[in-house]
Every structure is written in structure tokens, then in C-alpha cells.
Amino acid sequence: MGRIVLNRDRCKACYLCMDACPNKVLEADTTVNALGYYPVKVNSEKQCVGCAMCAKVCPDIAIEKVYR
């Protein structure tokens, strides 16, 4: 059981986190953020394990905290 704290207005939609996530918990949002990108969002139906891989690969530090 894990949880990420995502700042959606920092995301620039490179989606590197989506590739890194082992459970494919992250997906693209359908509404734009303050920067004009479609940021990632957490798919609540899938289970985050709190491995923090998404936070490690995020170049924009949009994933600020990971809890497990």
C-alpha cells in the first residue's frame, strides 16, 4: 500500500513516470494544468506499492513525496 503526493501543476507531461511504474498506476489526465500540459494522475483502481520509481525518474520533481 503506497501513496504519492503529486503536484499536477509542475508536471510537463513527459510520462517517464508512467514507464517506470511497475503497476502502471499512473495515467494521463484529460484536463490541462497551469502549464498547459496534460499531467499524469493516479488511477485509483490500481494499487500503488510505494516503490518511488516515479519520483526518481521525474525530471520536474512533480512527484514531491512518496509514502509506503
Next chain:
Amino acid sequence: MEQLVYSKPESIKDDFKISFCPGCDHGIAAKLVAEVLDELNVREKTIGIASVGCSVFSYDFFNVDIVESPHGRSLAVATGVKRSKPDKVVFTYQGDGDLASIGIGETIHSMTRGEKVTAICINNTTYGMTGGQAGPTTLLGQITTTTTKGRDPEIAGYPIKICELLKELEGTAFVARVSVDTPAAIMNAKKCIKKAFEAQLKGLGTGFVEILATCPTNWKMTPQEAHERVRNEMAQVFKPGIYKDKVSEAE
């Protein structure tokens, strides 16, 4: 009970601004440097040297004192800072154009003198900020705005292999080339960056890490395709690995 397993490094400002293009590896590299400064607990006494290029924005996110240097002269400025404040931790954060082309004289001489500083070089095979011109590390056949038919060695020469060049210098204590294209590579890169700082802290000489990075905008690729290129093209020419490690030898 929830446990915090990852949080933004303290060496990144709270109101940081990362103005790189989407998917640029600069963000990952900068974050690794910040994490290492946190782990070594030296943030309060660190002075960073920002160079010219995309890396110029260091002062927007690093939560340390930053000196801006003229183009290519980062290691010369670092020499001055370190010699006047020997108790400080000094690092430069440069691109390949800055470190290996315009500033290669400063790079070679400061490392020959064995200045106790750390140099981090982001190698993305192009001049990213100015619009994707050919740089010193541009691969043969690579199309840039100044090599429109691909880099031809007859006209533009060969790419400089920075690590192979700098490992021969007596003054360098740690020389490594890493990539940040996968989570495993990122963790390895962090270990190497930490050793490059330890080389300085132990007074062994210059620590140097070259990071193979992407420039999705100027390569005209998605971030994912750009990472494929790092693996399939760049890593074939610029072999990742530890080229010199006096830090482990000293232990």
C-alpha cells in the same frame, strides 16, 4: 502506519523553478546532485558554479550559494572559489559544450592541477539552449542545425570522449560516465556522483562525472525515444563505466 520513503531533497529550493523542456534529463541529474549534497550533509557549506547553457538555471533550483561563471570558465571560477575558501564544497554543473568545447582549456588545466572540486557534465551531444547546433560530442552522422547532412568527420572532425581524455590527467581522482535512462541507471549515477564529491572531501583531487543525457527538443524525439537513443547510439560510442577511482583505492 505510513512511512515517508521519498521526498524532495532539501538542496532543491522550496519555490524551485525547473525551466527545462519536458522530459529533459537535466532535471534528473540536478536532483541527484541535490540528493547527494543532502546525504553528505554539506548543503550549508556548498558553493555551486553555474555555467552557460541550459545548466545556467542552476540558481533557480539549487538551494546552495551559486556563482555564475562566463562561458566555459566554470572550473576556473571553481578554482578561485575553492582556493580562497578551502573549507567549502565546490561543484560545477556544466553542459558538454561548456566543459568540452569552449572551456576545455580550463577543464584540462584545473584537473591537471588537481583542484579539489567536483565537476558534473551533462553530455547531450548538442548545444541545447542555443537551438541544437553541433557540439564537441555530437556523434558522427548526427543531424544538427549546423551539420544538416549529419556530422562528417572530414569537415567537422570526431566527437570528444571526455572521460577517456580526463582519466589520463594526474590530478583527477574520480572519473565516471553514467546515464540516467532507467531507474537502475539513476541509482548507479547517484553512487558515482557521491564518489565524485567524496574525492573532493577527502582531498584526493578532482571528481568528475559525465552524465549521458537527452535533449528531446533538439533531437526532435519524444522523451522515451530519446532514452532509446541514449542506449542504442550514445552508449555505444561513449561507454558508461568508472574510468578512474582513487576514492575506493584510498579506502
